[in-house]
Amino acid sequence: MSSKEKTITIFYGPQHPASGHMRIILEVDGDVVIKADPDIGYVHRGIEKLAEHKTYFQVIPMVERQCLPDAAHHNLAYVLALEELLGIEAPERAQYLRTLLAEINRIASHLYGMGLHGVSIGSSTAYMWCFGLREYMLILAEKLTGARITYSYIIPGGVRRDIPQGFSQDVERYLRLFERKMRDLDKLFISNPVTKARLEGVGVLPKEEAIKLGVVGPVLRASGVEYDVRRVRPYAAYPWIDFEIAVKKEGDSYARLLVRVKEIEESIKIIRQVLKDLPDGSILHERYMKLLPPRLKEYVTNTGLVKFPGVFATMKVPKGEGIGSVEAGRGELIYHLISNGESKPYRLKISTPSFRNLILFSHLIKDVKVADVPAIYLSLDYFPPEADR
Amino acid sequence: MIDVVGHLKAIFTAVKYLFLRPITVKYPEERLKKPKNYRGVILLDMKKCIHCSLCARICPAAAIKMYKHKDGKLYPGLDYSRCIFCGFCIDICPSFALSHDKFHEVVTSNLKDMKVTPTQTLEFLRKNEERLKEIEPKIR
Amino acid sequence: MSELIDKLVNELRSKNYNVSREKGRIKVKVALENFVEVVKKLKNMGIDHVKSLTAIDYPSEGRIKVNYILGSYSTKELYETIIIVSLDLSRDSPSLPSLAKMFPSIIYQERECYEMLGIEFKGHDDLRHLLLSSEDFTDVHPLRKEFKIEEEGIMA
């Protein structure tokens, strides 16, 4: 830097310890950021293009991989779009199981975001705690699906596995433990006066601005807009489930943290409700059950493990377009799937919450201290691989 | 004003945890018990295989390839450098020839060994399990 | 369905736009010259953000179809409705007016669409590459159909 320049440019990432796989180009005057320009694409894998070269079924594990903390929701949104094209709806029990996994995953996803948010303002304890508590949810998901993060659990027409024996008791045990630890986390991190001092009034996003910028998820709800896809366009078992939408008016980093905490509490409630109200019945749609030979059908009903009919390998999907939208951990997630009647998608457009929140970087990180950059950035729970796809 | 209660609560909670047991699992000496139906490595029972190659067709990572065996028939072989353990091949197998093992920590000394031909699947698992036995994990 | 949505649909129909309506969805097919007018009308009726911008390449028909998925956060009656505005562009030199001034939420989506399919958004202040490197991908548009990916067979 020459002595004449008044400002310096800081490359906040991709090698910065708190940046993730992206960079923000900051223009800094002393300790104040004047301008921020996000530069993304470091983890772009071209999932939309790759999807055009895979069969409908092969796309399922792939779409999960753009956002590992939130795999179930990507899985679900894609399958909803696909089911609209196929013109089927999963049986009720499968819908409840989808909701179960989605909520377990939402807790894990929020804890992931909160942990990183904690370490961004210096609380390594918050980081370790959130990741430790997230482990409980991963264990539950593992019991349900057989995998820790990449579930590939939801398939067109249903889900792949019924709940294992004794699952409800396991869930109750883990949830109790989880709730107890959450109360300690609240004392240690969330209500910690230093945390409050660092986050309150930082990165304020007023309601009008939030609406204008079209942001999504906890960020939107922390600014006072009561918009939750689970409520406005209910999918899976949400029409039958009673839950509150977490809303805050302040719109600052702390409100976004609190909205996540509240949503975790609601998710726990939903998980309990799902396990209480879980209806009996098949977990795979009638149309595909019919295709299975009797031996396999018996196996499915006895073990609760779904066997795919052979048609799944090369499934042809009617011409048309399907839209699947879910409330993912980070916000509204939309899959726009266009089929031309072949066995591979003609075009798959994924509108991810992280990508839609990207616009906030240049809006919120302006006239703030350098120290506030991580406090704002990670309060958005921005996940670079999800935005880059 | 200074939130004294908040400070004290935070400090006391931290002190409390000084005396509680850690939750860390000392991997690899200890490991968590894997649940039933865990999606680990994939085993092939060559007697049951009906050579339909559905597994290779559905494999999302193109990890499964069909190998021509001595008897002139096709059997699936798996490339673990690609496998993502989604278990689609197992679920689509109409004759239960493919199945999961709970074991999942696949390690080989070079990349070529990750490609497992149909006849090697069991041997591959055994080799890996032996490597683990050297550490003698405690299951928690 | 609420009255507001009825009113919205009727208004659009009265202008002879091609409007179809399903559960929770309104599809509007417009021509390029009416596009801005329709979007302005929608904006006046409470639509305030763009959820998704999808462009689909149809090389055999020589066109690129652009879908805008719009929604509203400010009007409660419109929460559940999504509005899909679609229009066709010629494949050779696709260009259409940018909505970035009207809906800031589309700025990055337009940038992505520009690099992926080579659609030019007139009036966008900052039409740079976003995800792809600008050196390797000038005039290469990966989401067009002529961009092929190698595929493997199932045999070893």
Added chain:
Amino acid sequence: MNILSQILEIILNRSVIAAVIVPGVLTALVLVILIIWVERKIAARVQMRIGPLYVTRRLGGILQLVADAIRFLVSEPIVPATTDKLFYVMMPILLLLLSLLPVAVVPASQSLIVIKTEYGLLAFIALAAITPMVIMLAGWASNNKFSYIGGLREGFMLLSYEVYLFMSLLAIAILYGTLDFIRIINSQEGFWGILLNPIAALSFFIAMLTSTSRFPFEIPDAESEIVMGPFTEYNSIMYGLVMGANYFRLYVLSLVFTDVFLGGWLLPFKIPIPNFVITIAKTFIVMIVAVFLRAVYPRYRIDQALVIGWEKLFPLASLSVLISVLLKGVGI
């Protein structure tokens, strides 16, 4: 024979022992290694982890830090091309020396003191005030944007914490009517300074946290904000020195805290152990409390730390001076 006895006389000289062994270099080194281990273990425990374990497993990984030190020693030092090389290389060494220098006037027991002086407190303040300058210079010499911001932050922090650090010591000096450490300690017989003037103790403790950049005031080298602050460009042994220097500073300040507020080697009851052991043990406890806060707090923003310094702690330190004056007036 004459030379040998002279050498022996030098070695057995109390000043030399004080400088080299207690409370000087050797004790400092051992305590620093121990405190880093304790810090990591405490943080791990609060975070439901185990912490360092595999080096000397039976002792709970206590030699982990020795292993780390060896790693720092043997890794290749890299001097970036854009730095001001002379200053860049010099600063870590200077920093280490200057951090430990104030220990020269601080006693560990009646006689274990390098330089016995009537103006110990004053000398300590003068010596302790140099290190922040070196940190700023290190940041400047690195010629890196993050180092530059980190150096500036250190400068800002310096302006705020020095004031209440000195004022709390002033309160003590007024209280006991002397600047001599040993006389201060002797006057605490029966009644420790922390009980007489707890406010001075509090503001000194917080100043200690701030000046050694401990949580919640870990501001100059905030990792998630400016990578490693002034030390971003430092690596291998140079970084090891920088990191050690910080803990040395913590040690010296804790020692002063013990001497001034915790009655040095005085105990309310009699036990037959050497005086310096008591002092060092107390110092270690103060250090543990200081590093424990890492597990509790996030960090403040720089402007908040400055506001806390000027609006809360400056009045508090002033109050402590007032208390001292009043106590003096009452005639204690």
